[in-house]
Amino acid sequence: MLKIKKLSKSFENLEVLRELSFNVNEKDFISIVGPSGCGKTVLLKIISGLENPTKGEVVINKGVNPIIIWQDFRLLPWRTVYENVLLPLEEKEIRDKIKKVSDLLKFIGLEEFKDYYIHQLSGGMQQRVALARALIIEPKLLLLDEPFSNIEWRKTQEFYEELKRIQEKKKLTVIQITHDIPNTLKYSDKIIVLSQRPARIKAVFSNIKNNEEMQKRILNLLEPDEEVI
Amino acid sequence: MMNKKIIFPIITLFAILLIWQLLVYFSIINSLFLPAPLTIAKSLIKNTDYFLGSIGITIKHILIGYFIGIGLAIPLGLVFGWKKNIELTFSPIFLVISTIPVVTFLPIFILWFGLNEIPIYLCSIIAAFFPAFLNTFHGVKKIDKSFIEVAENFKIKSINKRIIFPASLPYISNGLRQAIQITFLVTPPAEMIMGDIGLGGFIWKSADLFKLELVILGMVTLGIIGFSLFKIYDFIEKKYLLKWMNVRKDAEN
Numbered sequence: 001m002l003k004i005k006k007l008s009k010s011f012e013n014l015e016v017l018r019e020l021s022f023n024v025n026e027k028d029f030i031s032i033v034g035p036s037g038c039g040k041t042v043l044l045k046i047i048s049g050l051e052n053p054t055k056g057e058v059v060i061n062k063g064v065n066p067i068i069i070w071q072d073f074r075l076l077p078w079r080t081v082y083e084n085v086l087l088p089l090e091e092k093e094i095r096d097k098i099k100k101v102s103d104l105l106k107f108i109g110l111e112e113f114k115d116y117y118i119h120q121l122s123g124g125m126q127q128r129v130a131l132a133r134a135l136i137i138e139p140k141l142l143l144l145d146e147p148f149s150n151i152e153w154r155k156t157q158e159f160y161e162e163l164k165r166i167q168e169k170k171k172l173t174v175i176q177i178t179h180d181i182p183n184t185l186k187y188s189d190k191i192i193v194l195s196q197r198p199a200r201i202k203a204v205f206s207n208i209k210n211n212e213e214m215q216k217r218i219l220n221l222l223e224p225d226e227e228v229i
Numbered sequence: 230m231m232n233k234k235i236i237f238p239i240i241t242l243f244a245i246l247l248i249w250q251l252l253v254y255f256s257i258i259n260s261l262f263l264p265a266p267l268t269i270a271k272s273l274i275k276n277t278d279y280f281l282g283s284i285g286i287t288i289k290h291i292l293i294g295y296f297i298g299i300g301l302a303i304p305l306g307l308v309f310g311w312k313k314n315i316e317l318t319f320s321p322i323f324l325v326i327s328t329i330p331v332v333t334f335l336p337i338f339i340l341w342f343g344l345n346e347i348p349i350y351l352c353s354i355i356a357a358f359f360p361a362f363l364n365t366f367h368g369v370k371k372i373d374k375s376f377i378e379v380a381e382n383f384k385i386k387s388i389n390k391r392i393i394f395p396a397s398l399p400y401i402s403n404g405l406r407q408a409i410q411i412t413f414l415v416t417p418p419a420e421m422i423m424g425d426i427g428l429g430g431f432i433w434k435s436a437d438l439f440k441l442e443l444v445i446l447g448m449v450t451l452g453i454i455g456f457s458l459f460k461i462y463d464f465i466e467k468k469y470l471l472k473w474m475n476v477r478k479d480a481e482n
Contacts, residue, residue, distance in 0.1 A: 048382055067382060074379045078395045078473045087391065088383040117473045137383070 001026050007056035015198040030175045031184040034194030040177040044143045066141040073130040075118045081129050082114040088137045108132045124155040144176035185215045264442035272442040287427040294353020295412045302361035310369020327359040331415045349419045356415035360407035368400025402470045413455050
């Protein structure tokens with residue numbers, strides 16, 4: 001559903017991404033790992049169309065509207081949970097918006113908090129609101145920018161399980177940027193390892209689940225960089 | 230607890246009034262220069278119609294000036310904040326005009342429009358306009374750009390309505406509060422200069438006739454009006470404009 005072809009990005013004299021190419025298939029769960037500040041967030045913005053690449057191209061299937069779940073969630077503080085989730089639908093001409101939002105809030109387990117403002121919620125709950133806001137327009141591709149850096153580690157597991165459940169049910173494709181290596185090994189269909197800036201693709205791994213040999217190789221490759229961080 | 234909050238100030242107020250009354254009664258203070266509270270109360274009863282009429286006129290001047298002023302200021306502030314070129318072109322002129330003391334506009338307005346209420350309204354409008362305008366303008370410029378990216382990601386078209394306006398509302402509201410304060414400070418002096426109109430005129434005319442009890446009555450009344458206006462504004466802000474900021478953080482789990 002998504003093809004990245006020799007994609008490069010520079011900001012004035014700063015080269016951030018260099019000739020990245022990879023493919024994403026439907027219902028993939030893809031993790032992008034690499035050192036901090038190597039330009040991973042820029043990559044997500046380019047995929048979503050918020051930034052233009054300097055060179056190369058992003059080819060996305062028609063009708064795929066990639067939605068980003070931001071590291072800092074970016075929920076609107078002046079809106080309630082309900083109103084935040086409604087935001088993407090407000091300009092759309094569809095019936096039963098209210099019911100749609102209510103159903104989704106029920107599905108995500110936020111129903112009883114629908115009238116709360118964002119600052120009244122814990123980090124984990126804010127993240128679920130951000131997820132609900134993205135899911136309300138039924139995107140085919142979800143882009144997660146270090147989704148777990150702002151919540152407790154204990155809740156990370158729960159969220160991954162929930163994300164997997166939603167992915168199956170809604171037939172989602174997920175690309176996540178992450179530093180959480182253990183969970184990445186457990187859940188990803190494909191792992192893309194990026195180098196220091198300007199980021200190039202260092203390695204791509206598939207068939208990782210339940211493949212200890214492969215997992216060891218990935219860990220070995222990541223370690224030197226992890227120390228740099 | 231609530232009772233103490235009300236009772237203590239009332240006791241203080243009565244104590245002050247009593248001491249004041251006694252000081253005048255025993256001629257420690259000359260009643261010609263500071264009339265006693267009871268004298269003021271009596272004068273209020275004698276001049277009720279004139280006094281209430283003046284209050285109504287002053288409140289009318291303040292509120293009409295305020296609403297026209299902020300009605301112009303908010304849209305203009307939003308436009309200046311969004312459009313860099315408009316900001317560059319006009320903001321120096323606006324900034325210079327905004328620093329001119331508002332009451333000094335009065336003579337020129339009187340020459341242009343005559344001795345009527347229009348110059349007072351214009352001063353009230355200017356007084357309300359600049360704080361509301363400047364705060365709105367700065368609010369829009371300080372918006373967290375990340376919210377705009379969110380809206381773009383969802384392909385939202387009316388970003389102004391859904392993001393920029395609500396995101397700058399804390400600044401706008403701050404401007405609206407300053408606007409009511411400054412309009413309130415400017416309007417009665419403008420009335421004084423104009424002469425026989427509103428509470429400002431009431432105070433000036435009473436001083437002319439050396440009726441100090443009416444002067445003090447007018448001043449205290451203005452104090453009460455100002456206090457009430459600010460309280461009403463606080464209430465509206467808390468309850469409607471910035472409701473979200475005033476909700477307690479109590480849903481942690």
